[in-house]
Amino acid sequence: MEAVKVENLSFAYPDNTKKALDDVSFCIDSGSFTLLMGESGSGKTTLLKLLKKEIAPIGETKGVITISGKKSDEISFNSVGYVAQSPETQIITDKVWHELAFGLESMGLSNDEIRLRVGETASYFGIGAWYHRDTDTLSGGQKQLLNLASVMVMRPDILLLDEPTSQLDPISASDFLATLKKINCELGITVIISEHRLEEVFPAADRVIVLKKGKIITDDTPRRVCVLIKDRPEFEGLPSAVRIWKSLKSDADCPLSVKEGRDFLDSYYPNIKGKIDVPLIEDGEKAIEFRDVFYRYDRNLPDVISGMNFYVRKGEIFEILGENGCGKSTLLKVISGLCTPYSGSCTILGRKIKEYKGNSLYGETLAMLPQDPTVLFLKNTVKEDLQSGWTLSGKKESDFQKNADKWIDLFGIEPLLSRHPYDLSGGEQQKCALVKLLLREPKILLLDEPTKGLDASFKNSLKQILHTLKEKGITIIAVTHDVEFAADSADRCGLLFDGKIIASYQTNRFFSNNTYYTTAASRIARGRFENAVRCDEIISICKGNDTK
Structure with missing residues (x-):
């Protein structure tokens, strides 16, 4: 039986002549596990949202979508479930139990039915231990599991997921995908998922649909797709x-x-046996140094950063890994002066953070890409936003174009300049946000999940960009869950645990010593x-x- 049938589907966003989807047709069998893959901006998110009528984007739509034999606008809202990329954006209520019950209340079920469904679902997903907690106290992995459970409690026939592991640490991501496969196998739920992190989800899929510029270029089994796209850029992400x-x-x-x-x-x-020589890292001048730093969000809460000591050299790429909620983003906020520690010493380029007065820290000294890049966008088009950022940093408006062009070309965002930043895919937003920051020519660049939403091809380009910035003497600190990218781009990596960076080594040494926080290639070579x-x-x- 066909769960989803799409016939000649095309879609264009308002005031945009380029189609986000162009004559897309496919059928998906009931109970199957289908992976959507493709470059950032290829149409994956648009396609998934069009399958869920309540969140379908505004624009010109042509073609026919049939869900379980009915037109998409004829089915009930709970027939198709949707899990978004960001764990935070989908949570509505303040308590875990209420989040599970919220959708059922909207369905008009009796209290007895709601209690039964919520209890059964909480038990199935292992939520019982944190059932009464506030949703804002959960880790990223717990929030995404709660999102999945809140959808599944409404008993959908089809489950849509848009890069659900992009903000999860490697262990949480693995657990989430295992749960997803269990739902598919045991409950017969049709799963359609888009992802860039393919190490685990690709072998688990029954079928893979590859999109490029709004068109389907390949639709086959995973093993067959490997052969069909082996000479295409999309192969880099396999x-x-x-x-x-x-x-x-x-x-x-x-x-x-x-x-x-x-x-x-x-x-x-x-x-065949072999060994990779681990290069020695030469000592150098320190760009950032922490000495016995402590920070907590409230005096009644535990320390997030607890007696932390570490340093980053000038012109070094240092990447920090750790589980969701361990304090990686908080550490970047302390470095950037957004959070003030209650004890310890933090120095930036030889000066204590508190010695930077006014906006001097953010002039040409430091720039930070937050985990949610949309907070950087203030205008109605990408170009207006870039121009605004340029002038607000005190630079001459007449110099904008010649300085912007090199970054616009390097990041390939020329087609996006006339679009609203909020209409872009997650990967496209990341690119535009990075261009906005780099226009300020900072000496230190802080990146919070820089590869979120980016395809493999652009991750490789980003690695080259970071190394070019390093050659210019720019210091880069990134926190990431993307172990493959860290292994490919960092000079040193560190693991944040218990409020401290407990280990920081040259990249090969770091990953080859790890069992869980390591790359798939390391496991293969072990x-x-x-x-x-x-x-x-x-x-x-x-x-x-x-x-x-």
């Missing part, structure tokens, strides 16, 4: 095992998971290739080359 297989030009079946990747190396490269944490390092060893 799991590590797949990319290793392609580069080694093997005639074996394409491995999809870490386990299959290890089996592939065992079968075709059984006797016990075979010492210190290898990236696909290119494994490939190089297998081909008999030295990687330094």
Whole structure:
């Protein structure tokens, strides 16, 4: 039975001649698990929202959408569930129990039915231990699990998810996807999910639809898709095992998971051993230094930062990992002066933060990309917003265009300049926000989840941009859940736990020593290739080359 049928669907946003979706057609069987993948801005979010009539974007729509044999505007609101990218934006109430009950109240169910459904759902999702808590005290992983449970308690036939793990740490993301697959297998719910983090969700899918510029370019099984797009840019985002297989030009079946990747190396490269040399990091002048720093949001609350000591050198790319809610974003707020510690010393470029008066810290010294980039947008178009940021930083308006053009071209946002920032995809918003910050030419750049919503191709471009900034002497501190990006871009990485950065090492040493906070390539190479944490390092060893 067809759960979803889309026929000749096209969509264009207001005042935009370019179509976000262009003559899209497909059918999805009931009970299947379908992955939507593609570059940022390819139309994934638009497509998912059009399948859920209550949140369908405003614009010109052509074509037919049929849900369970009915036109989309004829089905009840609870038939199709939707889980958004940001855990915070979907939570409505202040208590976990009330969030679970809210949708059922809207359905007009009796109190007895509501209590039964809420209790059963809370038990199934393991929410019982935090059932009475305030929603604003939950970690990111708990919030996203609550969002999923709040949708599932209404018993939808179809579940839509828009990059649901983009703001989750690796362990929370893995748990979330395991729960999602369990729902699909045990309850027969049709799942349609868009994602850029494909290491775990790609092997779990029954089917993969690849979008590019609003069109479907491939629609097949995961293993078949690997072959069909192996010469396209979208291939860069596929799991590590797949990319290793392609580069080694093997005639074996394409491995999809870490386990299959290890089996592939065992079968075709059984006797090869290798080691990646870990470079020494030269000491240098410190751009940022914390000494015994303590911070809490309220005197009656526990410390978020507790006796923290760490430093970052000038011109270094330092990336911080840790579970949701461990204090990574808070640390960036302390560095940027938005939060003031109650004890300890924080210095920026040799001066204590409190010595920076007025707006001097934010002039050409420091800039921060927040976790939610939309807070940076103040105008009705991207171009107006960039111009506003330029003039507010005290620069001459006549110099704007020549300085902006290089960043606009580098980030590829020319087609977005006339659009409202809030109409952009998450990845497009990230790009525009980064351009706005870089126009200020800061000496220190703080990035909170910089790869959120970005496709693999642009992540690689972002890595090159960060290294170019590093060569210009700019210091970069990023907090991220994207272990693959951190392994590919950072000079050093640190793990934040219990209010402290408990370990900070050169990137290869950091990830090769970790079991859980590490890359898929590191897991594939474990016990075979010492210190290898990236696909290119494994490939190089297998081909008999030295990687330094």
